[in-house]
Amino acid sequence: MQSVCAVVVSGGNGSRFGNPGGKQLVSVAGRPLMTWSIMAFDRSSHVGRIIVVCPANRRAEMRGLAVDPYEFSTPVAFADAGETRQASTRAGVLATPECFELVAIHDGARPLITTEAIDRAIGVLVSNPSLDGVVCGQPAIDTLKIAARGLISSTPPRSVFWAAQTPQVFRLDAMRRAHARAVEDGFLGTDDSSLVERMGGRVLCVESPRDNLKVTVPEDLRPVTAILLGRMSDAESAQDTGIISTPPIA
Numbered sequence: 001m002q003s004v005c006a007v008v009v010s011g012g013n014g015s016r017f018g019n020p021g022g023k024q025l026v027s028v029a030g031r032p033l034m035t036w037s038i039m040a041f042d043r044s045s046h047v048g049r050i051i052v053v054c055p056a057n058r059r060a061e062m063r064g065l066a067v068d069p070y071e072f073s074t075p076v077a078f079a080d081a082g083e084t085r086q087a088s089t090r091a092g093v094l095a096t097p098e099c100f101e102l103v104a105i106h107d108g109a110r111p112l113i114t115t116e117a118i119d120r121a122i123g124v125l126v127s128n129p130s131l132d133g134v135v136c137g138q139p140a141i142d143t144l145k146i147a148a149r150g151l152i153s154s155t156p157p158r159s160v161f162w163a164a165q166t167p168q169v170f171r172l173d174a175m176r177r178a179h180a181r182a183v184e185d186g187f188l189g190t191d192d193s194s195l196v197e198r199m200g201g202r203v204l205c206v207e208s209p210r211d212n213l214k215v216t217v218p219e220d221l222r223p224v225t226a227i228l229l230g231r232m233s234d235a236e237s238a239q240d241t242g243i244i245s246t247p248p249i250a
């Protein structure tokens with residue numbers, strides 16, 4: 001059943017990336033950066049619509065370069081980005097039709113997300129009615145320090161820390177209420193889950209692949225490109241040896 005609407009936020013300036021046109025359309029392993037995320041959601045049998053959030057004045061450009069050439073089977077709609085990531089996710093959530101039970105919010109700048117990881121996160125939420133949402137992420141592997149201006153005050157137990165990524169999947173009504181409350185309170189979070197958490201919502205961390213990297217600075221392109229090219233080559237080899245019967249992704 002296609003109960004999930006995906007919101008792919010691609011409305012940032014990419015100031016840390018430093019490219020005048022942003023990073024969304026930069027070619028990575030032969031495709032625009034943002035296209036990889038849309039492809040991963042397009043392949044999920046749970047996803048019935050994809051909303052791409054992008055700057056209003058760049059909608060035609062992004063549609064023409066990153067969406068239309070790929071003939072996705074899932075309907076793709078657009079919403080206008082806001083000044084902050086949170087304003088952009090809010091636009092996507094408000095544009096999500098009521099008929100969808102869940103909304104999966106993902107950074108267009110995380111091109112390595114896989115359909116398997118998306119489906120696993122959705123599956124955890126669907127099978128746990130007591131949850132309001134799930135967050136893909138990684139348990140902390142480094143020893144963590146609390147430090148002000150570099151001076152360490154303590155070493156907290158890392159077993160309780162997770163590095164949050166996207167997708168983050170929520171019940172649509174919970175996410176709508178969380179955004180409304182955030183606007184009322186003037187709260188600005190660094191991810192979507194924090195909006196639900198502050199209302200007492202129950203959100204579970206779900207382990208996703210360690211390589212679900214976000215392209216933030218130009219140096220991030222090198223590992224991301226290598227991983228994507230590696231996956232394409234693996235898919236072609238599997239095709240050649242008859243291990244899989246679906247078409248290669250390149």
Ligand SMILES: Nc1ccn([C@@H]2O[C@H](COP(=O)(O)OP(=O)(O)OP(=O)(O)O)[C@@H](O)[C@H]2O)c(=O)n1
Nearest residue numbers: 009010011012013014015016083084088108109
């Ligand atoms: N107003 C904004 C800001 C961010 N994003 C999106 O949120 C994701 C995560 O943001 P980040 O990687 O930090 O992107 P930018 O905001 O573009 O980068 P920077 O902070 O360096 O300007 C990206 O896919 C970005 O396009 C968005 O849709 N709208």
Ligand SMILES: C[C@](O)(CO)[C@H](O)COP(=O)(O)O
Nearest residue numbers: 107164165166190191192214
């Ligand atoms: C939502 C997020 O991807 C979680 O890691 C992240 O917070 C978004 O971008 P930023 O780099 O923190 O601005």
